[in-house]
Amino acid sequence: MQFELSKALIDDILFSMEDQNQEFFVDTQEGTLINREDVEGAADRENRYIALPVWDSSDGYRLMERFAAGFRNPLVRERLTDALNRGKGVFRAFKNVLSAYPESERLWFTFKDREMKKAILKWYNALREEWGLDRIGIEPEETDDLILEDFKFRKPESEDMIPATELHRQCLEDYREYAEKNGLAGSLEASFDDPPPQIFPGDLALVAETGHGDFAAYISAIRRGSALYITALEVNPEYRGLGLGESLLSRLVSMIDPKHISTVLVDIPCDSEGFSRVLLRENFKPYVYRYSLKLSGKPVLSKEKIYGTVN
DSSP states (O other): OOOOOOHHHHHHHHHHHTOTTOOEEEETTTTEEEEHHHHHTOTTHHHHEEEOOOOOHHHHHHHHHHHHHHOSOHHHHHHHHHHHTSSSSHHHHHHHHHHTOHHHHHHHHHHHHHHHHHHHHHHHHHHHHHHTOOOOOOOOOOHHHHHHTTOEEEOOOGGGHHHHHHHHHHHHHHHHHHHHHTTOOOTTGGGGSSOOGGGSSBSEEEEEEOTTOOEEEEEEEEEETTEEEEEEEEEOGGGTTSSHHHHHHHHHHHHOOTTTOOEEEEEOOTTOHHHHHHHHHTTOEEEEEEEEEEOSSSOEEEEEEEEEEEO
16 A cells, blocks of 8 residues: 655645545555545455545644744734634635735745645655655755745835835834833934935945835945945835845845955844844854943933944
8 A cells, every 4th residue: 555655646635635525535556636435436445545634624723823923024923813813714814914915925825835745744654654664754945035036136226215215214113112112222212313315225235126016125334444334224014024134134245345345234223133143144243232321311221232244
């Protein structure tokens, strides 16, 4: 009753597992799927057909819960969680939320495909143990690379100034609300004015846009002697958590000529632990600690890390 778990068979099993109206089996001689009605009419059904791994609506719901809980974009995560908590029409509500965010929807399909393949592999390896064979594995897909294929990275154009300025103000307002909510010192309070002209495009900048041409994110830097200061790295809330910020940073650094620039510096809020990890992955190191003193009201001293990399 042994059979090979080919890519074509995996794809057929994935499709059939979500069919709640029929029950399918693997025909071990043909390496194909067959439904229960045809199996019951076969003479050698005891030695030829193997039932597929069990997958019902409760498995699908738990998969959606895991995806929503681990999704890095807070805007989409909150809406997905609300959809899962509505009681009735959960699956339709979940799909409706994702349909409004095509990049996030693609991430969901990739996540679901990967997790269901894990279930298939677990089922198949259990069979291999019964057959006295070694377990096998499947090469994982690079999910971030798949999602970033939807975006175009390019040099800035004059018409980008308006969406870049709007995004900058929105990000500052988001941080203001976050700081007030979490009782932070507000060390970036001086930045809440209109952005100065050098923020974008500065001396070096990149823009990320969606496949439909929508402005999604940008990075901008200014040069001071042999140092390049990254003055802004901002992502539209709709596209956060997809790896855009890290990709923009990596691409900008790769554009630098080390003959003219020896150091790249970037300031980040002291509470941005998530992006601190991104900087460390890109070989940035804490360069100096920046302290600030808020004088209005009760004096509050805060500390930030300034990250840098040296060519």
